[in-house]
Amino acid sequence: MSKNIIFYFSGTGNSLKVAKDIATAIEDCELISMGKSHKLSGTYKRIGFVYPVYGGGLPGVVERFVKALDLSANENSFIFAVCTSGSGNAGGLTNISKIIGSKGSKLSYGETIRCFSNYIGLYAMGSDADSKAKAQTQATKQIIKDIQSLAVKPSNKNNPMTLLHGPFIKWLAKRDKAFNVSEACNGCEICSKVCPVGNIKMNDGKPMFLHHCEQCMACVQWCPKQAINVKDKTQDRGRYHHPDITLAEMITKK
Template sequence: MKTTLYYFSATGNSLKVTRDLAGVLGNTKVVSIPKHIGKSIDVKTDAVGLIFPVYMWGPPLIIARFIKKMKVRKDTYVFAIVTYGGLSAGTLPILSKLFQKKGIRLKAGFTMLMPGNYTPFYNAMPKWLQKFMFNRELKRIKRIANIVRKRKRHRLEQTFFLISWILSGLLHGKKALQIPVMDKGFWVDENCNSCRICEKVCPVKNIRMKNKRPSWLHHCEQCLACLHWCPKKAIQWEKRTKKRRRYHHPKVKLSDLY
C-alpha cells in the first residue's frame, strides 16, 4: 500500500472525495477517523492524507484528537483536503499548526467546494447546483491526484488572508469551545418512530435512546449526521430547521457511515 487516506464525514461529501481520490491514485487504503479515534495511529505508507469538512472556519474537534495520536515518519508525504460549503477560511493553516506540534510537516493542502450541510444557517442547495459542484469535484480530484502522485509541495489553499485571519484566527477558537454543548439545541418532534438510526450514525456516540427518543450527551461534534440521516426528518435544531431540506451526498449511503 502506497497511500493511506483517513477521512471524517457526516453527510458524505468528504467520503466521496476520499473514494474518488483513492480510485484515481490506486494502491490506497481508506480508513475512517471515528472508527480509530483513541487508538494509536502508526502510519506506515509513503503518503498519508486527511480528508474532512470545515467546521466554523477550522478543523472539527475530532481531527485535533486524531492528530495527537498519529505517528508519522519524517520522510512521509503528508497532505490534506478539506471540503467546505462557502468559506474554508484558514482551516488548512490551523491544521498545519496542529501537525507542527507533533513535528509533522503538512506538505500540501487543498480545499474542495461541496454542497453545504449546515442546516441551522441555510437550506440544502438545489439539485442542479449540487450536480455542478459534483462535476467540478471530479475534475479537481484528477489535478490533486497528479500532485499527490508526484509527492509535490503545494501551498495550503485558503480564503483571502484578511478574511481567514478574522474567521479562523479570531472566531474559530471561540466557536470551537462551544461545539461540544451545542447539542443542547437539538430536539425531536412527533415524527420520531424510535428507529435508532441517529444513535447508530453518530460518529462519537453522543446519542443514547431514552424512553424511545434520542437524548444528546454533550460531547457533540455538531456534524449534523443525526439531523440529516433521520428518515423521518424528526431531529430539529432550535427553531431553524423544521422547514429546511435535509442533505446527503447522493452517492453515499447511510450504511457507508456506520
Template structure:
C-alpha cells in the same frame, strides 16, 4: 498492510466522497474515520487527512485526532490535507501545518474544495446538490493528479476566518441541548449509527444526545423521517447528503 492511508471526518458525505475518490485513484489505500483514535504503527508512503471546514477551522475531533497521531515511524511520509467547505476556503490551515510540524512531520500538500454547504442548523439547504457534487468531483480530479505525483504545495496563507474559529465553536458547545425529536421518529436507530463520535444513545426506542456533539449535522441530515431538529429552526430548511454517498458507507466507516 496498505501503502497509503487516508483519515477522514464527514457528517454529510462531502469529505468522505473526496477521501474515497483519492483512495481509489492512488490505490492500495486504507480509509479510516477520525471519529475514533488510530494507532499509526506502520510506515506509509502517503498519509492523507480530509475534513470539512467548520468556521474557518478544523472540527474539534479532527484537531484532537491529528494532535495525538503518532508520526514517529512516518516522519518522511508524504502528508497531505484536503478541506471541503461551502465557500471553497480552507479551514485550520495554519493549525494543521503547525501540529504536523511539531511532531517532526511535514505537511507537503494542502488544498480546499468547494462543496455543498451543509450547515442546516444555520441556513436552509440549497437545491443544487447534483451540480455541486459534479463540481466537487471535477475539482477532486486535479487534487488526485497532484497527490499521485507527490506534488508539493504547502498551505500558502491562512484564512482570516481562522481567527473566528475558537469563539464560534465555543458558541456551539453543547448545542445538541437544542436538538429535539418529534413524533415522526420510528426508533430506526439510524441517527445513533451515523453519528461519527458516538454522541447518540438509544433509550426506550428514542435517541438521547450525550453532549459531546461535533455539530456535524449527520443525525439531522440522515434521519429518514426528518424527525430531528435544532430548536424550531430546521423544520423547513430541507435536508442534504452527498448524492453519491450511501448511508451504509457512512455507517460502515464509523
C-alpha cells in the same frame, strides 16, 4: 499493511466522497474514520487527512485526532490534507499545518474543495446539490493528480475566520441542546449509528444527545423521518447528503 492511509471525518458525505475518490485513485489505501483514535502500525508512503471546514478551521474531533497521532515512524511520508468547505479558502488548513509542524513532520500538500454547504442548523441550504457534487468531483481530479505525483504544495493561506475558530468549536459541543425529536421518530436508531463520535444514545426508543457534539449534522440530515430538528429552524429546510454516498457507507466506514 497498505502503502497509503487516509483518515477522514464527514457528516454528510462530501469529505467521505473526496477521501474515497483519492483512495481509489492512489490504490492500496486504507480509509479510516477520525471518529476514534488510531495508532499507526507502520510506515506509509502517503498519509492523508480529509475533513470539512468548521468555523474557519478544523472540526474539534479532527484537531484532537491529529494532535494525538504519532507520526514519528513516518517522518518521510508524503502528508496531505484536503478539506471540503461551503465557501472558497475557508481557513481549514492553517491549523493542521501548524499541528503537523509541531510534531517535527511537515504538511507536504494542502488543498480546499468548495462543496455543498451543509450547516442546516444555521441557514437554509441551497438547491444546487447535484451541480455542486459535479464541481466537487471535477476539483478532486486535479488534487488526485497532485497526490499521485507527490506534488509539494503546502498551503499557508490564512483566513480571518480562523480567529473565531477556538471559541466557535467550544460553543458547538453543546449545541445539541438545541436539538429536538418529533413524534415522527420511529426508533430506527439510524441517528445513533451515523453519529461519527458516539454522541447519541438510544433511550426508550428515542435518541438522547450526550453534549460532546461536533455539529456535523449527520443525525439531522440522515434521519429518514426528518424527526431531528434544531429548535424550530429546520422543519421546512429539506435535507442533504452527498448524492453518491449511501447511508450504509456512512455507517460501515465509521
